Amino acid sequence: MNNNSLLSHRKEEPENGVLYIVGTPxxxxxxxxxxxxxxxxKVSIVACEDTRQTKKIMSKFNISNKLISFNxxxxxxxxxxxxxxxxxxxxxAIVSDAGMPGICxxxxxxxxxxxxxxxxxxxxxxxCAAITALVSSGLPSSSFVFEGFLPRKQxxxxxxxxxxxxxxKTTIIYESPKRLCKxxxxxxxxxxxxxxxxxxxxxxxxxxxxxxxxINEVIELLKDxxxxxEITIVLxxxxxxxxxxxxxxxxxxxxNDLINAGLSLSAASKxxxxxxxxxxxxxxxxx
Ligand code: SAM
Numbered sequence: 001m002n003n004n005s006l007l008s009h010r011k012e013e014p015e016n017g018v019l020y021i022v023g024t025p026x027x028x029x030x031x032x033x034x035x036x037x038x039x040x041x042k043v044s045i046v047a048c049e050d051t052r053q054t055k056k057i058m059s060k061f062n063i064s065n066k067l068i069s070f071n072x073x074x075x076x077x078x079x080x081x082x083x084x085x086x087x088x089x090x091x092x093a094i095v096s097d098a099g100m101p102g103i104c105x106x107x108x109x110x111x112x113x114x115x116x117x118x119x120x121x122x123x124x125x126x127x128c129a130a131i132t133a134l135v136s137s138g139l140p141s142s143s144f145v146f147e148g149f150l151p152r153k154q155x156x157x158x159x160x161x162x163x164x165x166x167x168x169k170t171t172i173i174y175e176s177p178k179r180l181c182k183x184x185x186x187x188x189x190x191x192x193x194x195x196x197x198x199x200x201x202x203x204x205x206x207x208x209x210x211x212x213x214x215i216n217e218v219i220e221l222l223k224d225x226x227x228x229x230e231i232t233i234v235l236x237x238x239x240x241x242x243x244x245x246x247x248x249x250x251x252x253x254x255x256n257d258l259i260n261a262g263l264s265l266s267a268a269s270k271x272x273x274x275x276x277x278x279x280x281x282x283x284x285x286x287x
Contacts, residue, residue: 014038014043020124025099025204029057040093043065045092047078050097053097054097075109087119130172134170134172134234137212139198141170144170162190168239171237172232203230251286
């Protein structure tokens, strides 16, 4: 199969010269598919983010195969080698430490390079923390935004937080347990405490838990707790109907920023009124 052949059918897996993107479990090793195991067993090479991690899965299912390391530190050197091996007819599987390669994990760059060479890529789907958290959150799931890890640089972070706070769609965010409290405080500042949220911890594992229901409650429940384990956050979008409370929150924040930058209250209010479609007097009333 290539980009022009809509009617061809695939041969028995794994096929020569094909790159397989293989999803692996995000905790519970029983979540691996039979198809993924077959590919990991039979491909010419398994390129893994961390060979020790992949060995754990392979040994649980009594599989042995040739493993090479492929991660963000060595991808520039490894991609040309993998492309060469594919062109020579080898079949190669890419796996990350957990979940779907390419989703906040190595995989994105190699698929781009391999596609450019006209080599076939087949995804063997598996668990993904974002989707697992989303579907168990009870929040709207037919349309959503995945932000992955938010940027660390404060100005970039605030831009994204503002975008998230105004989004009508459900947002999914990855975060480390160490930085969860900081992120929750930022979400409180940008979205307000009433915004619905679910913090999913240790999905698919023994100590899986879902903490909700809104930002205020989650902050209260988690305060003074030593948070460990893997965390995915699902945040409800803003109500379609204009949310005045949220408008007030953001306008107050913008007003502070403008006044700190040297504008008078009157000039800042005039600017924000125009920008947000309010009268100047309405801005005064809000604050
Ligand atoms: N490729 C993975 C996927 O498909 O979900 C994500 C890899 S990313 C490096 C790791 C982040 O995913 C973690 O920091 C956490 O935010 C989220 N994550 C992974 N496993 C998780 C789990 N079992 N429970 C909750 N979140 C998880």
